[in-house]
Amino acid sequence: MEHPQRQTILQTPSLKEAVEVIKQGISRHRTVIIAGKCTVDYDGRASSKLESGERLVIFKPDGSALVHRPKDYSPVNWQPSGSIFHTKLVQDGLVIRVFRRKEKESMVIAFTELQMVSVMDLKDNVEFTLYASEKEMQEAILYKPDLLESGFRPMTKEMAVDPGFIDIIGYDATGTLTVVEIKRVKANKKAVEQLKKYMDVIDLDENRPVRAILVAPDITGDALELLLELGYEFKALTPQNCSEVLKQKKGKPLTAFFNP
């Protein structure tokens, strides 16, 4: 055989057939996929009960476990990585207990019928890259401040103030101190309130005019109302806009943008 067998697949196995395959798969740090009729009980931060039905259950080598029903994006039950699995064949069925000692959480899956048991050795070590995050919008404005407005000069990024971090502080074309808050999705009232919290601190520290600009692809009606009431400003900018700008950048470090 050219390719050594890197997966074991059992179709409608008996519980007895399955138990050793599952145990070995878990102990050898494989990804174990089980489809079958089961109940699931969870107890920890909350507690839950799921009566018998057919589900897809996944145990990963890092100790994460997922129970998926045939609908919905999110698992009905789960435990995050770092959990410990115990597999046992009992009178009633094949029981897999998932523990997290630290969090005092447990999830118990009891199978009565199996449609499939699959054990695989998935090799996957490449990087995952997410583009057009809020950080990237920030980078884009620092790289090309005209994106915000003509003549804007960034001074600091992520300045620490009491309530948190101000995304960008700089001076506008007339030399007025300007606080910039960036959101990558439509801005709501919460975003304006966050900006206000920063402004409260800035206004307290300095005794001179300060502008506040909220940058986002869009803004809700309520948020715009509050924004204008507070005398702040809105600048429409999408992650895609920023992504385009960053394509020109290519590897210049962020520190390069803070030269005189």
Next chain:
Amino acid sequence: MEHPQRQTILQTPSLKEAVEVIKQGISRHRTVIIAGKCTVDYDGRASSKLESGERLVIFKPDGSALVHRPKDYSPVNWQPSGSIFHTKLVQDGLVIRVFRRKEKESMVIAFTELQMVSVMDLKDNVEFTLYASEKEMQEAILYKPDLLESGFRPMTKEMAVDPGFIDIIGYDATGTLTVVEIKRVKANKKAVEQLKKYMDVIDLDENRPVRAILVAPDITGDALELLLELGYEFKALTPQNCSEVLKQKKGKPLTAFFNP
């Protein structure tokens, strides 16, 4: 055959063998599970790129799709239910496009090698019940107000005020108006700020003393500091406590608690 074949499992199939099975599985509203080497590109609210590696990919009958790496609880890429799947065999491999027209989102999965293709008809219609939610904590306090403090009399639940909904409003033993905010996990500063927003409205509307009580299993140091600064109070109460109380309730409607 006693049990009609309710699943199709292909082990290390060729892309050509797999494509028809996948297409049929999707069109017949089955759960389709694919393990294999693939790349994943996402474009929508953000965009992402995942280079070639071995992953577990799930397509559900409701139009949700998940891409799982061999680590982590959360999928590396996904689309929620209501998405549309397009499967196509091209020169480079087996490509499955997942669309959400409304959200202008797409995820493209391109397989070059397959370890497994499994198509199942999972029957799962029972209810899932989760205990010890915030709503249950609220119900417990309404059922047995002494849980909050002796002599407390609830007046309304979920009173609508401008910022949102106040969990419980009532009168304490001395007849002072009392606002109750409930959190099912350790309360942080954000919870106190939320309570403050409610109090700002209440204090504005009424010109008399008002108490504010934050109910949670625990509270962070910063949050407690802010809470006391504002003159509010903290009452420790766990979801488990409340769950115990509710076991005595057994089906009495909530409205039954608002009698003179």
Next chain:
DNA sequence: TAATAAATGTCGTTT
């Protein structure tokens, strides 16, 4: 549809 808050949120980062 928009806004608002809960979630077994999870995840990363900083203190």
Next chain:
DNA sequence: AAACGACGTTTATTA
């Protein structure tokens, strides 16, 4: 370990 904020948050609820 604790606290805090971001997330392609998702999900439910309500105006």
